[in-house]
Amino acid sequence: xxxxxxxxxxxxxxxxxxxxxxxxxxxxxxxxxxxxxxxxxxxxxxxxxxxxxxxxxxxxxxxxxxxxxxxxxxxxxxxxxxxxxxxxxxxxxxxxxxxxxxxxxxxxxxxxxxxxxxxxxxxxxxxxxxxxxxxxxxxxxxxxxxxxxxxxxxxxxxxxxxxxxxxxxxxxxxxxxxxxxxxxxxxxxxxxxxxxxxxxxxxxxxxxxxxxxxxxxxxxxxxxxxxxxxxxxxxxxxxxxxxxxxxxxxxxxxxxxxxxxxxxxxxxxxxxxxxxxxxxxxxxxxxxxxxxxxxxxxxxxxxxxxxxxxxxxxxxxxxxxxxxxxxxxxxxxxxxxxxxxxxxxxxxxxxxxxxxxxxxxxxxxxxxxxxxxx
Ligand SMILES: *Cc1c(COP(=O)(O)O)cnc(C)c1O
Numbered sequence: 306x307x308x309x310x311x312x313x314x315x316x317x318x319x320x321x322x323x324x325x326x327x328x329x330x331x332x333x334x335x336x337x338x339x340x341x342x343x344x345x346x347x348x349x350x351x352x353x354x355x356x357x358x359x360x361x362x363x364x365x366x367x368x369x370x371x372x373x374x375x376x377x378x379x380x381x382x383x384x385x386x387x388x389x390x391x392x393x394x395x396x397x398x399x400x401x402x403x404x405x406x407x408x409x410x411x412x413x414x415x416x417x418x419x420x421x422x423x424x425x426x427x428x429x430x431x432x433x434x435x436x437x438x439x440x441x442x443x444x445x446x447x448x449x450x451x452x453x454x455x456x457x458x459x460x461x462x463x464x465x466x467x468x469x470x471x472x473x474x475x476x477x478x479x480x481x482x483x484x485x486x487x488x489x490x491x492x493x494x495x496x497x498x499x500x501x502x503x504x505x506x507x508x509x510x511x512x513x514x515x516x517x518x519x520x521x522x523x524x525x526x527x528x529x530x531x532x533x534x535x536x537x538x539x540x541x542x543x544x545x546x547x548x549x550x551x552x553x554x555x556x557x558x559x560x561x562x563x564x565x566x567x568x569x570x571x572x573x574x575x576x577x578x579x580x581x582x583x584x585x586x587x588x589x590x591x592x593x594x595x596x597x598x599x600x601x602x603x604x605x606x607x608x609x610x611x612x613x614x615x616x617x618x619x620x621x622x623x624x625x626x627x628x629x630x631x632x633x634x635x636x637x638x639x640x641x642x643x644x645x646x647x648x649x650x651x652x653x654x655x656x657x658x659x660x661x662x663x664x665x666x667x668x669x670x671x672x673x674x675x676x677x678x679x
Contacts, residue, residue: 318660368519522535
């Protein structure tokens with residue numbers, strides 16, 4: 306029996322989640338197929354209201370993806386040609402991409418060694434006359450240090466757009482991420498903490514003017530069916546995804562608690578392990594563990610060891626944005642952001658999803674401890 310391969314432990318298991326709420330999902334999909342209101346309409350409005358309420362903002366505008374959310378948020382914030390936007394290099398490429406596509410230039414700032422989020426102490430020295438906005442990213446579901454970021458932005462008249470694509474329901478000093486800055490951008494990519502069955506996204510905010518502009522731009526700048534007041538995009542949230550997301554939202558807090566319990570369990574078992582860096586959570590935040598990432602100087606060997614045990618891992622993210630081939634033109638050299646670069650070399654995301662059983666997690670824990678103690 307010793308050469309028998311154990312079952313795969315996947316990084317995430319979307320099928321297990323579907324099985325756990327199948328009647329809710331099937332009836333939401335069935336309802337849309339029956340009323341055939343596939344574009345906009347009540348399904349989208351209902352989910353927008355529910356998500357605005359959940360996040361603690363006045364308004365939420367459904368859009369086609371998290372990337373579309375960032376793109377439209379930047380335009381609504383008035384960011385365009387020749388402007389500069391400060392953000393973190395340790396994020397998914399879309400954060401930088403949205404800045405570039407509106408004609409602005411991403412200005413990267415290194416991250417904090419404990420949270421891997423934008424280091425507020427380095428923001429002011431990166432500012433110029435052209436700086437218009439800051440995009441903090443709540444990486445892995447861990448809130449960025451919003452109080453000093455908001456204070457700097459207010460002092461200099463900058464807009465703050467939170468990239469909350471990984472942070473549904475996370476909290477900073479008692480407030481939900483996505484409702485702290487001027488605008489918040491969410492992704493409902495299937496693997497996110499609140500995931501659609503396709504692409505979907507949302508912008509959250511409290512400014513009626515900016516939110517009206519985002520709604521309009523996402524729907525071809527429409528005034529009425531055949532009148533267009535501006536040139537926009539076809540960036541709408543589709544009704545099937547909205548109905549699915551509305552059915553899932555009531556489960557999100559339970560899923561988050563389960564993620565947090567599993568994360569605590571990992572950390573209890575790994576505490577004190579030589580050479581293994583664990584996630585940090587300060588007392589004034591609620592981390593929602595979109596990702597449970599450890600750090601190791603032998604990251605690639607650890608990943609290979611787990612792969613041999615049929616345990617899936619992934620690296621978020623091996624190449625920081627300032628060193629991406631697409632950004633060669635920005636002129637950043639390796640070594641300029643030592644914390645982000647070291648994190649990119651050492652971080653490894655372990656399997657974590659609400660439906661993961663303790664038995665499955667025990668296999669991951671055992672395999673990691675075996676590697677650490679070998
Ligand atoms: C997923 C993600 C995005 C992009 O969202 P999509 O819905 O895939 O377009 C942007 N920023 C971060 C940090 C993300 O994790």
